[in-house]
Amino acid sequence: MWIYEKKLQYPVKVSQCNPMLAKFLIEQYGGADGELAAALRYLNQRYTLPDKVIGLLTDIGTEEFAHLEMIATMIYKLTKDATPEQLKEAGIGDHYASHDKALFYHDASGVPWSASYIQAKGDPIADLYEDIAAEEKARATYQWIIDMSDDPDINDSLAFLREREIVHAQRFKEAVEMLKEDQGKQKYF
Amino acid sequence: MDSFTVRKHYYPYVSPFDPCRPMQVKQYVTPPNLYINYQPPNLPQFTPREALRAGTLWKAFYDPYVSPYKQRE
Numbered sequence: 425m426w427i428y429e430k431k432l433q434y435p436v437k438v439s440q441c442n443p444m445l446a447k448f449l450i451e452q453y454g455g456a457d458g459e460l461a462a463a464l465r466y467l468n469q470r471y472t473l474p475d476k477v478i479g480l481l482t483d484i485g486t487e488e489f490a491h492l493e494m495i496a497t498m499i500y501k502l503t504k505d506a507t508p509e510q511l512k513e514a515g516i517g518d519h520y521a522s523h524d525k526a527l528f529y530h531d532a533s534g535v536p537w538s539a540s541y542i543q544a545k546g547d548p549i550a551d552l553y554e555d556i557a558a559e560e561k562a563r564a565t566y567q568w569i570i571d572m573s574d575d576p577d578i579n580d581s582l583a584f585l586r587e588r589e590i591v592h593a594q595r596f597k598e599a600v601e602m603l604k605e606d607q608g609k610q611k612y613f
Numbered sequence: 614m615d616s617f618t619v620r621k622h623y624y625p626y627v628s629p630f631d632p633c634r635p636m637q638v639k640q641y642v643t644p645p646n647l648y649i650n651y652q653p654p655n656l657p658q659f660t661p662r663e664a665l666r667a668g669t670l671w672k673a674f675y676d677p678y679v680s681p682y683k684q685r686e
Binding site for chain 1 (some may be wrong): 650651
């Protein structure tokens with residue numbers, strides 16, 4: 425069960441009318457390494473992982489939905505007042521033709537989200553290593569979007585999301601360490 | 614030893630026939646989690662207010678990102 429708090433995990437402010445940024449940001453919405461893929465990956469894998477790391481996947485998977493909501497807010501704000509002409513200029517005329525201003529789970533090139541982006545192998549090490557890789561790929565995606573964005577307010581929110589990827593990667597690495605059962609040996613690597 | 618940084622760089626080969634102005638230095642990120650296996654106890658913390666902004670409670674994991682392309686300009 426979940427409890428919903430009607431607020432964003434971190435404030436989202438958009439200071440420039442730049443619908444083209446929405447085209448890039450949607451990579452983190454419905455892309456292979458986006459927040460939807462992350463949330464569904466962890467919340468599904470957790471059933472068949474050892475008990476002591478299930479809670480971690482529940483927590484991180486839940487947080488990914490909070491990130492998804494932030495990305496959705498950015499995309500919505502960047503496009504809600506744009507004319508079809510502006511959307512065409514921004515390179516998202518193809519999105520408008522199919523969806524109007526509605527959000528949809530596809531990547532920056534318009535490829536719809538697919539469950540083949542995620543895996544559940546049933547092998548705890550294989551699954552956790554996939555999760556670590558997913559966090560590092562999402563971190564990199566945030567870097568490339570920040571590289572292309574001149575909006576200081578959006579970049580502030582993206583920097584927060586990028587930092588969370590680093591923390592999540594760290595926690596997944598610690599889960600691997602826990603499964604190695606080296607804890608309690610007073611052995612700091 | 615040089616002072617430690619999580620930003621690494623290398624100098625790729627530049628051909629006299631490259632069509633674009635060469636980028637002589639390529640930078641990449643090695644985030645702090647790469648250097649810490651299991652988080653040791655009693656690491657320094659941000660204040661709660663700072664942590665909410667930074668995205669982490671732990672100073673050791675804080676890694677602000679500035680685009681290397683914007684630094685170059």
